[in-house]
Amino acid sequence: MASDHQNPATKQQQNAKLVIFEQENFQGRSHELNGVCTSLKETGMEKVGSILVHSGPWVGYDQQNCKGEQFIFEKGEYPRWDSWTNSRRTDRIFSMRPIKIDSQEHKIVLYENPNFSGKKIEIIDDDVPSFHAHGYQEKVSSVKVQSGTWVGYQYPGYRGYQYLFEKGDFKDSSDFGAQHPQIQSVRRIRDMQWHQRGAFHPTN
Numbered sequence: 001m002a003s004d005h006q007n008p009a010t011k012q013q014q015n016a017k018l019v020i021f022e023q024e025n026f027q028g029r030s031h032e033l034n035g036v037c038t039s040l041k042e043t044g045m046e047k048v049g050s051i052l053v054h055s056g057p058w059v060g061y062d063q064q065n066c067k068g069e070q071f072i073f074e075k076g077e078y079p080r081w082d083s084w085t086n087s088r089r090t091d092r093i094f095s096m097r098p099i100k101i102d103s104q105e106h107k108i109v110l111y112e113n114p115n116f117s118g119k120k121i122e123i124i125d126d127d128v129p130s131f132h133a134h135g136y137q138e139k140v141s142s143v144k145v146q147s148g149t150w151v152g153y154q155y156p157g158y159r160g161y162q163y164l165f166e167k168g169d170f171k172d173s174s175d176f177g178a179q180h181p182q183i184q185s186v187r188r189i190r191d192m193q194w195h196q197r198g199a200f201h202p203t204n
Helices: 008-014
Strands: 017-023 027-033 050-055 058-063 067-073 076-078 095-098 107-113 117-124 142-147 150-155 159-165 168-170 185-188
Antiparallel strands (some): 017 027, 050 076, 058 067, 058 095, 107 142, 142 168, 150 159, 150 185
């Protein structure tokens, strides 16, 4: 007889729930997502004005089929587009999917050159708002995620383009969707029940 004890990651993905609204501040038409959506247009929504994440985390993309610029959504409220990004390149989201949470432990190694070579910075169970403060000023061209789920940012202070790092190897910056091998801060995605808000706080 099959055991019905699922591992937490499987259970968490089944419980993923997010509501998109066509207008800002959770107004207008809405649509609930519980899994991968490769084209939000197919839901009948013209645009995404605000997002309410009941359980996550999620990643949104500015192109269909989960491609393009990435936006990380943890449990919480995102009343308008500048509450989920400050890259200013786009205010569009065309596809979304739940993020895999690998484990409660977190370890990531970021390398200066492709194929895991050159100078490196290793981070274990910590969020790092500035690589410069840790003496690492090099570019980031490849990444090994040994455990946990992470998001890297183009600039210090968790700003600029966002790059999702799920468990695995990223041999080149194009593997994680970066046009330039520049990452200057990283943090763990720990969402679940304990973190009331996503970590992106716009500075007004």
